[in-house]
Amino acid sequence: MTRAKISELKARLSAYLAEVRAGGEVLVYDRATPIARLVPLQEDRDDITVIPESRPPAALGRIRGVRPRKPINLDKLLGELRQDR
Numbered sequence: 001m002t003r004a005k006i007s008e009l010k011a012r013l014s015a016y017l018a019e020v021r022a023g024g025e026v027l028v029y030d031r032a033t034p035i036a037r038l039v040p041l042q043e044d045r046d047d048i049t050v051i052p053e054s055r056p057p058a059a060l061g062r063i064r065g066v067r068p069r070k071p072i073n074l075d076k077l078l079g080e081l082r083q084d085r
Helices: 006-011 013-021 074-083
Strands: 002-005 026-030 033-038
Touching: 002 006, 002 013, 006 013, 006 026, 013 026, 013 033
Parallel strands: 002 026
Antiparallel strands: 026 033
């Protein structure tokens, strides 16, 4: 089992994923504390559903509804929220 700190995992993610894909395991550490274990996916598990991607991400374009259509006055909004208390 390979061990990797978070910063090391971020820097070499592709290499660690290739190791997992080949059947290995990677134990992830935050300083000296183990926090996660990367293991190969077992296809026979019933609790995991893989949904096929319908379109590539680039084809999705800008997602509507994420940004407000008009500027928001934060002072007014916070004032309204505080009145509800």
